[in-house]
Amino acid sequence: MRYLARSADGTPLLGDDEGFVPLAAAGPSLETIQDALKQAPDGLPAPGDARAQRIPADEISFGLPLSPVKKLWGIGLNYADHAADLDEVRPEEPASFVKPPSTATGPGGPIRLPDEEVTNRVTAEAELGVVMGQTFSHVEEDEFDDVVAGFVPIIDMTSEDILEKNPRFLTRAKSFDTFLVAGPWIAIPDSPAAFLDDVSVQTVVNDEIVAENTLEGMLFKPPELVAFHSQVMTFEPGDVISTGTPGAGVIKPGDAVKAVVKPVGVLESDVK
Known part of the structure; x- marks a missing residue:
C-alpha cells in the first residue's frame, strides 16, 4: 500500500511502509496531492524508485494531507x-x-x-x-x-x-x-x-x-x-x-x- 501526505511545511509526500519521499522526487509531473489522487492507484510511482532517501514516518511532522480543502x-x-x-x-x-x-x-x-x-x-x-x-x-x-x-x-x-x-x-x-x-x-x-x-x-x-x-x-x-x-x-x-x-x-x-x-x-x- 502507498500513502499520500503533506509535511507540516506543506511539502507533498509519497510513501509506503518503509517511509516517505517528496512527491516531486518520485513523480516530477505531480505537483500536488490532488494531481497524485487522479493517478491513484495504478498510475502512482513507487517511492523506492525516487531519487531521494525514504524518511521514516515517525521522523516526519505531518500536516493536513489535503490543501486546499474542498467538499x-x-x-x-x-x-x-x-x-x-x-x-x-x-x-x-x-x-x-x-x-x-x-x-x-x-x-x-x-x-x-x-x-x-x-x-x-x-x-x-x-x-x-x-x-x-x-x-x-x-x-x-x-x-x-x-x-x-x-x-x-x-x-x-x-x-x-x-x-x-x-x-x-x-x-x-x-x-x-x-x-x-x-x-x-x-x-x-x-x-x-x-x-x-x-x-x-x-x-x-x-x-x-x-x-x-x-x-x-x-x-x-x-x-x-x-x-x-x-x-x-x-x-x-x-x-x-x-x-x-x-x-x-x-x-x-x-x-x-x-x-x-x-x-x-x-x-x-x-x-x-
Missing part, C-alpha cells in the same frame, strides 16, 4: 449501534451534512473548543474518510474503484448541546473551526472496494476506547454513500465523505483524542 461530507447515525445508543430512529437514507473547509485541521490539531457560553458539551468521533480521485457524478456502487483513490482517518466534532436544541442546528453544531481533524496520510490501496473488508474504527479519548466497530456495523457502506451522493453533486479529486462514527466521547481542554482506523492509520489530536 467535506459527513454522515450521521451510520452505525446501527450508535443510533441505538442515541435512541435515534435508524434513517432509511444516509443522514448527510456538509462541513465548511474552515473546520479542517491536520494531525495534532489542536481541536479548539468554543467558549462554554457558546457550547459546553462537544464530542469527538473517529471515522473513516473516503477520498475521491476523479471528477464524476451519477455513478453506481460497482464503480467505486474507478472514482475513489483512498482513505483517511478523521476525527469529527459535534456540539451536542446546540444540536439538542433543534435538529435543524446540525450545520452550526458541526461547523466550528478545527471541528474536523484529518490525516496523517491518505492510504492508497490497490483495490479500494476490497480494502473495506478489513477496516475497523475506534474512538479513543485519553487512551480509553470509547467505541469501536467494523464496517459491517454500518447501515450504508462506502460504495453506497459515494453512489448516493454522486446523484446530488459533482465530486472532484480530494473531496471527502466521512462515513460516520461507531461512537463519540465528550472532550474537554487538556484531553487527547485518537481515531484508530485499522489498517489505514492512527490520527491523534490534542484538545484546547
Whole structure:
C-alpha cells in the first residue's frame, strides 16, 4: 500500500511502509496531492524508485494531507449501534451534512473548543474518510474503484448541546473551526472496494476506547454513500465523505483524542 501526505511545511509526500519521499522526487509531473489522487492507484510511482532517501514516518511532522480543502461530507447515525445508543430512529437514507473547509485541521490539531457560553458539551468521533480521485457524478456502487483513490482517518466534532436544541442546528453544531481533524496520510490501496473488508474504527479519548466497530456495523457502506451522493453533486479529486462514527466521547481542554482506523492509520489530536 502507498500513502499520500503533506509535511507540516506543506511539502507533498509519497510513501509506503518503509517511509516517505517528496512527491516531486518520485513523480516530477505531480505537483500536488490532488494531481497524485487522479493517478491513484495504478498510475502512482513507487517511492523506492525516487531519487531521494525514504524518511521514516515517525521522523516526519505531518500536516493536513489535503490543501486546499474542498467538499467535506459527513454522515450521521451510520452505525446501527450508535443510533441505538442515541435512541435515534435508524434513517432509511444516509443522514448527510456538509462541513465548511474552515473546520479542517491536520494531525495534532489542536481541536479548539468554543467558549462554554457558546457550547459546553462537544464530542469527538473517529471515522473513516473516503477520498475521491476523479471528477464524476451519477455513478453506481460497482464503480467505486474507478472514482475513489483512498482513505483517511478523521476525527469529527459535534456540539451536542446546540444540536439538542433543534435538529435543524446540525450545520452550526458541526461547523466550528478545527471541528474536523484529518490525516496523517491518505492510504492508497490497490483495490479500494476490497480494502473495506478489513477496516475497523475506534474512538479513543485519553487512551480509553470509547467505541469501536467494523464496517459491517454500518447501515450504508462506502460504495453506497459515494453512489448516493454522486446523484446530488459533482465530486472532484480530494473531496471527502466521512462515513460516520461507531461512537463519540465528550472532550474537554487538556484531553487527547485518537481515531484508530485499522489498517489505514492512527490520527491523534490534542484538545484546547
